[in-house]
Amino acid sequence: MLQKHSVRIDRRICVGCTNCIKCCPTEAIRVQRGRAKILEERCIDCGECLRSCPHHAMVAVTTPVGELDLFPYNIVIPCTSLYSQFKTLATSDQLNEALYGLGFDFIYEEARGAEIEAEALRILLRSGEANFPVLSCNCPVIPRLVTKLYHNLIDNLSPFVSATEISARVAKEEFSQMMQVDKKEIGCYYIAPCAARMTNIKNPMGIKHSDVDGVFSMRELYLRIKESLAQNAARRKDKGGLPDTRDGKVAFPAGAYGVGTAVVGGLSAAVGTEHYLAVDGIYNTVQCLEEIDNERLRKLLLVEASACNGGCVGGPLLFENQFVAKNRNRRFANSLPRYDLEHDEHVRKYVDSPMIRYDMPFAPQWVMTLSDDVGEAMRMMDKMEGIVRSLPGIDCGSCGSPSCRTLAEDIVRGQAVEMDCIFKLRDKLRILAQEMADLASAEKRG
Ligand code: SF4
Ligand code: SF4
Structure with a gap:
């Protein structure tokens, strides 16, 4: 059977200890005949089980690194939390230079996609034409959780696709225009903090297909990027210490708002509303959705929920401790310009476009019916x-x-x-x- 999810169990490693069954927020795991199994229809790809297995039998399914020969051109989308993973990283250009060094032809930062999403949300909230509170779909777990367990809240889901998907769509559009090539010739790869993005490729929700063609685990790329950063730094030192990062320039660099969305609350700050709830961790998210479902949390305009603790900086495929990453992300974001998103030319080009919206309505999934x-x-x-x-x-x-x-x-x-x-x-x-x-x-x- 085609695996639709981003987490699987390596049955050769699983010892049937049952540690994982209690961590799953949707009760999707069973241990039978001494081995764990996931009830696929219940899984929301939150990744909690990845963290809970002491034997590392839970495996995140991602694209093998090196799969860059499927398309003539390759775009990379670095996740918003990537900047927080390297102690020595001082500028986005340094990171982008390292990514070009890995063989990518074009870089579009997810943080830039997040800025487009934030501005679109700001306009939506101001219009008053939405079911409030609007539930941001930036974390891919949220629409899966809502369509499975909170059917009353389906109409509250944001009409805008995640920053990852926005970035992939915009990146392909821009690159195909710039190079005059067909979009079919462009592969788009995301460097991910979690495996849940992979599920959107295999099993898209609310969209016909994902423009992300592959998802690389941050953990797998970490050493390569680190080495590339070190080599580039040594080369610059040889040249007399000049801050020469010309090779790291990108067409549409992200600013402080976009990079800040890696930490929970960052999207709400970029949107600029005070009537928001920023919640992190899958159990806290479930608790808040319960309360919204029971109409106990009124007067909210926006809910920014993240399945991982701390936001994307707490993703299970990241290398750095989430608290260190959170701190670094703040410092890094503060070193960037804070763009006026309302008047930003690139943001304005896409903010009203159907490209950043879901293609079809979300349908409820009846996973609990007997x-x-x-x-x-x-x-x-x-x-x-x-x-x-x-x-x-x-x-x-x-x-x-x-x-x-x-x-x-x-x-x-x-x-x-x-x-x-x-x-x-x-x-x-x-x-x-x-x-x-x-x-x-x-x-x-x-
Ligand atoms: S915690 Fe790991 S080893 Fe134990 S039953 Fe679950 S998957 Fe198997
Ligand atoms: S990914 Fe989340 S929902 Fe899926 S089996 Fe693991 S803990 Fe349960």
Whole structure:
């Protein structure tokens, strides 16, 4: 079966320890026959399981580095958090020079795409023509979480694609115009802090197809970029220490607002609204969405949620500690100009364009329904409640399901049996042992 998600389990490494099953916010992981498995329909690609497996059996699926011969031209989109990963990095030009050195023909910073998104959001909020609060889709996990678990909030999802997708679309457009080449000849690669972007390529949501053709893990590229930075620095030193980074110039450099979006709250700052909620971490995000769903958080215009702690600087594929990265990102962003996005020519060119919008409406996904037949679903629900009452209710996870309720659900779905519960098994064995003892003493008595 074609894997639609960006996280998979290496079954050769998994030891079935069950550490991962409790971390999943959508209860998508089960351990059966001594190995973990992901229920694909429930997975939202948040990457929590990547962090939780002590055996590194959870693997992020990304594009192999080196796959740059599929297209005649290659564009790279450095993620907004890339600048925070290198201690010695002083300017964007230095980083871009290193990226050109890896063989890319054109660089478009995701931070620039984030500035276009921020301005589009600012105009939308000002128009008042939206379902408030607008939920930013910058983190790719958010639309997946909402369409699976918060159907009432689907209409609140931002009409604008993520900064990554905006960047890919704009980069291809600009490069094809500049070089007079067909867009089909251009490959676009993203250097990612998380694997969730990969899912958008395999399984796009709200768009017909993604303009990102490949996703490189930041971890895999880290050493190459670091080496390239060091070589360039040594070369400059040989030339008398001149700050010669002419080779690192890009056509549309990003400013402080764009780079600042790597840290949660940065997008809201770029939008310039005070009526926002910036929330990080998948569990905090779930809690806030619950509250919005229950209409407890009113008067908000914008919700900027990030599945990773701290924002993209906390992505599981990054190299640097998220707190160090956060600090560095702030300092780096503050060294850049703060563009007036409203009057910025490049931003204005795209801010009203359909290119930065989703192509189609989001559809709800019914991952929690027991059956398409209402009567059957009711019967299954009754049976499930009966099983829940018969289970110990301590959610120990020894059965391989994250809680007693999910085990009951798995049982009514035919994917588990009551004896998977070790307490049920123990009781059954006790009864069997008693029956055997009774039988033996009956035989003795003749
Ligand atoms: S945490 Fe999950 S994936 Fe990792 S070894 Fe344990 S059961 Fe397997
Ligand atoms: S990526 Fe997130 S939703 Fe998917 S299985 Fe892992 S923890 Fe669960």
